[in-house]
């Protein structure tokens with residue numbers, strides 16, 4: 352039997368390994384994630400890889416409850432910088448774990464996080480463009496049942512079931 | 514008045530256009546506008562005294578020095594116009610499905626008739642941004658809350674979708690999102706399992722726009738029936754109008770002290 356303590360140690364080692372792996376994956380060549388817009392992340396990238404959820408979590412309460420809307424740690428700012436069009440000029444959706452910046456890492460680390468069931472996973476211009484196309488085709492933007500949002504939720508529940 | 518609001522009938526004739534009341538109001542405003550200027554007053558070269566209602570710095574929290582509200586001039590609202598509703602849907606990416614009875618409605622047009630006089634009125638109703646909001650009282654998680662500046666919101670991070678607030682709201686202002694959503698806009702995150710309602714265009718207010726999508730659309734359409742502003746600032750247009758002409762609260766008997774008021778109801 353593995354004791355609780357051992358499990359905890361194992362868990363820590365595992366998390367450590369994942370973090371190392373993530374760092375390598377992001378840096379590794381052959382990534383299909385389009386490069387970010389900016390030159391430099393708002394924080395040290397290594398620190399960000401392991402701590403970005405703290406900053407986003409903090410900022411979300413500041414914004415929703417107190418109306419503080421500084422750009423530095425806002426999810427919108429992350430998305431605007433990191434989600435850029437690929438060679439074909441298309442913005443990857445969150446369900447695309449190869450090309451979407453956030454999804455590429457979340458799926459690698461088996462993190463099932465649901466920011467993008469509510470939050471936009473690409474910059475506003477791209478969302479507006481998609482809405483325009485849906486509307487032009489006579490489709491309600493929310494009524495696309497084969498939507499990537501559904502796919503994403505399916506995939507996320509598979510992830511958490513593992 | 515409650516009977517009037519509760520019984521919606523088809524409008525038989527259009528509301529009068531501009532009343533004398535509003536004409537006086539317009540000229541008064543331009544007089545004051547001429548003295549003070551639209552955005553600021555120069556006290557010395559290069560030094561400007563800006564109106565209190567201008568944008569707050571992004572890193573500062575909202576305070577209760579301001580209380581945002583809206584005044585709807587019912588006499589300038591016509592039944593055939595739904596520019597405010599369309600603008601709200603567009604601003605927040607609501608896109609209600611044709612014929613759906615459950616898709617979110619943040620603002621809707623209501624037409625009422627007083628049976629005793631046959632007088633009909635048409636006006637928009639959205640979250641009334643109560644000072645004492647019943648939706649906040651009943652929320653088990655604290656997700657339904659009132660910001661310091663009077664805007665009532667749902668914190669969707671902590672909303673569990675119990676819908677108590679929908680039951681508690683006397684104005685049926687809240688909707689529950691039943692379906693998976695797609696293409697939400699960055700400034701209005703929303704999703705399945707949460708309740709949502711008019712947020713008084715909080716992202717615009719925080720950006721210092723000093724208006725809401727519905728008020729803007731109404732103005733653009735030439736009705737100018739909705740005025741947005743700071744109820745705490747006696748110099749704001751909304752306060753001046755309220756001072757001069759008064760403003761009714763829908764179901765004032767409930768004592769909720771709503772932030773949305775109606776003129777001519």
Ligand code: SF4
Pocket residue numbers: 639640641642643646647648649665681682683684685686687710
């Ligand atoms: S109108 Fe309804 S949703 Fe809005 S603050 Fe009042 S009780 Fe809450």
Ligand code: SF4
Pocket residue numbers: 651652653654655656657667668671672673674675676677678679707708
């Ligand atoms: S549905 Fe959400 S906001 Fe409304 S009472 Fe329940 S937890 Fe609170």
